[in-house]
Amino acid sequence: MDLSTTYLGLKLPHPIMTGASPLVDDLDMVKRLEDAGAAAITMHSLYEEQITREQLGMVYRMELLDSVSAEALSYFPRADEYRLGPHQYLEQIRLIKQTVKLPVIGSLNGTTAEGWLDYARLIQQAGADALELNVYHVAADPRESGAAVERRLFDIARAVRESVTIPLSVKLSPFYSSVSHVASQLDALGIDGLVVFNRFYQPDIDLQELSIVPSLSLSSSSTLLLRLRWLALLYGRVKASLAVTGGVHTPQDALKAVMAGASAVQTVSAVLQHGPEHIRTLVDGMRAWLDEHEYESLKQAQGSQSLERSPNPAAFERAQYMRLLQSFQMS
Numbered sequence: 001m002d003l004s005t006t007y008l009g010l011k012l013p014h015p016i017m018t019g020a021s022p023l024v025d026d027l028d029m030v031k032r033l034e035d036a037g038a039a040a041i042t043m044h045s046l047y048e049e050q051i052t053r054e055q056l057g058m059v060y061r062m063e064l065l066d067s068v069s070a071e072a073l074s075y076f077p078r079a080d081e082y083r084l085g086p087h088q089y090l091e092q093i094r095l096i097k098q099t100v101k102l103p104v105i106g107s108l109n110g111t112t113a114e115g116w117l118d119y120a121r122l123i124q125q126a127g128a129d130a131l132e133l134n135v136y137h138v139a140a141d142p143r144e145s146g147a148a149v150e151r152r153l154f155d156i157a158r159a160v161r162e163s164v165t166i167p168l169s170v171k172l173s174p175f176y177s178s179v180s181h182v183a184s185q186l187d188a189l190g191i192d193g194l195v196v197f198n199r200f201y202q203p204d205i206d207l208q209e210l211s212i213v214p215s216l217s218l219s220s221s222s223t224l225l226l227r228l229r230w231l232a233l234l235y236g237r238v239k240a241s242l243a244v245t246g247g248v249h250t251p252q253d254a255l256k257a258v259m260a261g262a263s264a265v266q267t268v269s270a271v272l273q274h275g276p277e278h279i280r281t282l283v284d285g286m287r288a289w290l291d292e293h294e295y296e297s298l299k300q301a302q303g304s305q306s307l308e309r310s311p312n313p314a315a316f317e318r319a320q321y322m323r324l325l326q327s328f329q330m331s
Ligand SMILES: Cc1cc2nc3c(=O)[nH]c(=O)nc-3n(C[C@H](O)[C@H](O)[C@H](O)COP(=O)(O)O)c2cc1C
Pocket: 019, 020, 021, 022, 043, 044, 045, 046, 107, 109, 134, 171, 197, 198, 199, 218, 219, 220, 223, 245, 246, 247, 248, 266, 267, 268, 269, 270
């Protein structure tokens, strides 16, 4: 069974890879991921705040925090709380490239198109095969319009696009008012891949302690559904290749993502839960399902459940929604 795929111009034996996560911090783990057959690995993110802190010493750029109080500084981790400092991060990419043959995708995470983006070039020089941009931003400022939030994303994407020659992807948020428009704008900027979707952490409230609890819960397969919809809507409508991230736990999850339009399938929670060998379980399970259902290749399945040919996907979605609500039976 030919499971090969092309993502970000990288020719891969199959679509399963790890998403951005600390799995790459340990070289033994990286080797285990290679042994388990991962098609690629994604570095955890290097953060704008880390780089800026390092560039300017302890004189931290207040305007970065949009003129909020010094209290805001204390929200961010101290330099020694990050897993790898900016130099160590680049060194880790070099070490990984010396140790394994896997394609390595770097990851940059920030919210402004400023000097920290020089690191995009350094990540390329360190040997990364591609770069993923994560603009994790909660639009909490009532003075900033949706268009302004999007403009910032485009400014960052444009600046990075101009500074690197390796393939570049953007990890999208599901919370833009028009994900389709954002995707097409990024496409026009020459972004090679879209990663669907960033998983925003959702803090809880501890009623006992009366405090906000930052909770990082691992995903489940239900996390995938939002991604499936948007992969299906974007497939065939953008030139960029699509990757899924969020909720891939089983071979069936991975197949659904491919059928919706993904060229690459990123997984983190499942590997954290079951270990790197889970990659092999996913690949073998996909192959077995495709064999059993008489597919000749993964490519034959790719995009087969997308809305590529739908002349009016918005009307299709609305009709489905109405039909679903109408059909609900009270028990
Ligand atoms: C412990 C942990 C660390 C993560 N670190 C990053 C990161 O540095 N950068 C990033 O873009 N995403 C990061 N993520 C998000 C993952 O890349 C992924 O998008 C998310 O976990 C959803 O995929 P999953 O359902 O397979 O876990 C992290 C997730 C976890 C669980």
